[in-house]
Amino acid sequence: MPTFExxxxxxxxxxxxxxxxxxxxxxxxxxxxxxxxxxxxxxxSLAADxxxxxxxxxxxxxxxGSTSVAGLAAKDVIDIDLTVPDSRDESAYVPVLERLGYxxxxxxxxxxxxxxxxxxxxxxxxxxFGPDSPEAIRHRMFRDWLRTHPxxxxxxxxxxxxxxPGGGNVMDYNHRxxxxxxxxxxxxxxxxxxx
Numbered sequence: 001m002p003t004f005e006x007x008x009x010x011x012x013x014x015x016x017x018x019x020x021x022x023x024x025x026x027x028x029x030x031x032x033x034x035x036x037x038x039x040x041x042x043x044x045s046l047a048a049d050x051x052x053x054x055x056x057x058x059x060x061x062x063x064x065g066s067t068s069v070a071g072l073a074a075k076d077v078i079d080i081d082l083t084v085p086d087s088r089d090e091s092a093y094v095p096v097l098e099r100l101g102y103x104x105x106x107x108x109x110x111x112x113x114x115x116x117x118x119x120x121x122x123x124x125x126x127x128x129f130g131p132d133s134p135e136a137i138r139h140r141m142f143r144d145w146l147r148t149h150p151x152x153x154x155x156x157x158x159x160x161x162x163x164x165p166g167g168g169n170v171m172d173y174n175h176r177x178x179x180x181x182x183x184x185x186x187x188x189x190x191x192x193x194x195x
Contacts, residue, residue, distance in 0.1 A: 002134040004194040006125070010182050014110040030164050030173045030186040032073050032157075040116050042122060043078050050082060050126075053096050059083040059131060064139040066160070069146045073157050077123045081139055085115045087130045102126055111135070138185065145188040150182050 014018070043063040051058045065079025066072050084093050094104055097117055102124070106116035112135050115128040131135045146153045159180035163173050187195045 001132050004138065004189075006134045007137050008185075008189045008194050009134075010185070011042060011111060013108070017108065017110050019106045021107055021110045023169075025105070025169045027167060027169050029167075030075060030170065032160055032164065033076050034073050035069075035071050037070075038077070039074075039078060040073075040082075043068070044157065046078060046080060046122070046124060046195065049100055050080070050097070051098075053100055054082075054084075054093060057084050057092050057096075059085060060136075062136070062140060063127070064127075064143050065125070066156075068143050069153060071150075072146065072153055077125055080124060080126045081127055081136050082128045083131060083133070083136060084128055085131065087115050087128050090115070097126070141188060141192070142185060143179075145184065145191075149188075152187065158185060 047061040053127030060083035102117035108114040117126040147178045159177040163176035
């Protein structure tokens with residue numbers, strides 16, 4: 001289990017690491033849509049397929065990100081965290097996920113050995129971590145906090161809408177909302193007695 005310090009530390013991406021497996025993504029317009037009550041069912045279907053295909057390799061499959069928070073406007077993209085025994089052992093899961101339509105797009109050894117896949121139909125971002133990853137724990141904590149704290153849910157939605165102008169790719173959009181995300185993380189970590 002990671003320490004409180006490992007979980008609460010905000011991690012900046014290693015600027016010397018090129019995470020893009022297929023090259024950086026093309027610029028795309030970020031579109032925020034109202035919360036869709038169908039998102040949880042879409043997640044459950046995707047998760048069932050992942051679990052069935054990977055079997056014991058899928059230690060955990062979690063709905064994370066904005067589509068996992070009822071009432072929160074979001075991009076129409078389901079975010080899923082997949083925990084596997086060792087995310088570095090790509091042969092154990094990459095070919096199986098590719099058969100389900102997922103494409104490996106990010107490999108970040110310096111960021112908890114994170115791997116990310118994209119699927120276009122339906123649109124999914126699938127994040128792969130090893131057991132007890134601090135980042136996977138952070139994702140669940142952030143989701144659970146937003147589910148029970150409407151004022152921070154509203155603040156996060158405002159930050160997302162404010163981050164759209166400026167263009168670029170989704171990473172640029174994510175960077176523009178980072179300060180608010182970290183502020184909410186710090187608040188939830190303090191509430192949990194971790195800071």
